[in-house]
Amino acid sequence: xxGVSQSPRYKVTKRGQDVALRCDPISGHVxxxxxxxxxxxxxxxxxxxxxxxxxDKSGLPNDRFSAERPEGSISTLTIQRTEQRDSAxxxxxxxxxxxxxxxxxxxxxxxxxxx
Amino acid sequence: AQSxxxxxxxxxxxxxxxxxxxCNYSYGGTVNLFWYVQYPGxxxxxxxxxxxxxxxxKGIKGFEAEFIKSKFSFNLRKPSVQWSDTAEYFCxxxxxxxxxxxxxxxxxxxxxVNP
Numbered sequence: 058x059x060g061v062s063q064s065p066r067y068k069v070t071k072r073g074q075d076v077a078l079r080c081d082p083i084s085g086h087v088x089x090x091x092x093x094x095x096x097x098x099x100x101x102x103x104x105x106x107x108x109x110x111x112x113d114k115s116g117l118p119n120d121r122f123s124a125e126r127p128e129g130s131i132s133t134l135t136i137q138r139t140e141q142r143d144s145a146x147x148x149x150x151x152x153x154x155x156x157x158x159x160x161x162x163x164x165x166x167x168x169x170x171x172x
Numbered sequence: 173a174q175s176x177x178x179x180x181x182x183x184x185x186x187x188x189x190x191x192x193x194x195c196n197y198s199y200g201g202t203v204n205l206f207w208y209v210q211y212p213g214x215x216x217x218x219x220x221x222x223x224x225x226x227x228x229x230k231g232i233k234g235f236e237a238e239f240i241k242s243k244f245s246f247n248l249r250k251p252s253v254q255w256s257d258t259a260e261y262f263c264x265x266x267x268x269x270x271x272x273x274x275x276x277x278x279x280x281x282x283x284x285v286n287p
Contacts, residue, residue, distance in 0.1 A: 060215070088273060099176070099262055099277030100216075113274060148216070152273075161275070163208075163216040 059083070061164035063149050069170045070139055078134045078167045082151030089132050090161055091124055092148040100148055106132060139171045174199045174267045178278035185253050186286050193248040193281050195237075195263035204266040205246040206275065207237055211259045219261070222246065233257070255287045 062081045070076050082089050088107050092100035102116040108129040117123070121139075126132040136143055146168050150161035179194035197203065207219040220231025227239040237248045246263060263278040 090273070090275075092277075097279070099178075099264075099279045100275075101277070102274045105273055112271070116274070150216075160218045160221065165215055 061149055061151055061162055063147075063164040063167050065167060066165060067168045067170075069172065071172050072139060072141060074139055075135065075137045076139055076169065078136075078147050078149075078169070080132045080134070080149030080151075080164060082130065082132070082149070083153075083162055085153065086151035086162070087129075087154040088152045088159075088161075089126055090150040090152075091132070091134050092150070094146040094148060094166075096145075103134070136169075139169075141171050144169055144171045174265065174276050176263055176265050176276050176278040178261075178263050178281050180281045181279065182282045182284075184284045184286065187255055188252050189285075191248070191250040191253045191257070191283070193261055193263075193283070195246045195248065195278060196244050197246070197263075197265045197267075197276070198244065199265065199267040201268055203268075205237070205239060206264040206266075207231065207235070207246075207248050208262045208264060209259045210262070211256075216262070219248070253283075253285050255285050257283060258285045259283060 064079045090105040091103040094100045104114040104124050106126040109126050121137045124134045146166045148166045150163045152159040152161045175198045177196045205222040208216045209219045210216045219235050220229050222229045222239045230236045235250050261281045264275040
């Protein structure tokens with residue numbers, strides 16, 4: 058079946074603009090995760106959902122970042138008033154119902170560049 | 173705070189050489205441990221994971237890793253690398269019991285295998 062998809066794949070925006078990044082998980086996957094990866098770094102946890110409930114948002118860096126998953130499937134990560142330091146690869150992953158050590162399946166990522 | 177250290181940032185090997193990539197974590201309690209790989213132009217994908225039982229874990233493509241609790245380590249090994257193993261390798265840790273699903277990641281190791 059189809060894997061995790063993310064759109065757009067590339068986003069260039071000007072400082073101060075809002076951006077919305079979309080993640081479409083594998084069909085039937087209960088959990089959805091957002092990560093941010095700066096150049097030369099490992100992924101950094103942002104937030105995750107079980108179904109539509111946001112279970113942990115401790116990794117969101119500040120209140121300009123928010124995420125939702127209103128129907129328990131597609132998720133949107135929104136960054137308001139973007140800053141240059143927000144430039145990074147934003148990765149989404151999903152995992153099936155089950156144990157907390159289940160494999161997370163990753164999408165291709167969205168490369169965000171803030172000018 | 174929990175952290176994951178990968179000792180080698182860049183590794184260059186010739187085909188048929190043996191590989192060992194180091195990973196250490198800082199957390200004294202229950203952990204689940206993962207190695208993910210990103211081949212050029214592809215998504216992050218799981219190589220192997222440890223959650224309980226036999227500390228020697230075998231993954232895809234001939235990779236294995238050993239969990240040594242006393243050393244807080246989960247080193248990745250392969251006896252004979254191939255050119256197709258050229259990729260970036262990430263170690264990740266899920267710390268604690270219960271429903272915590274946050275993964276803490278290392279910075280990654282870039283492996284180049286010369287034919």
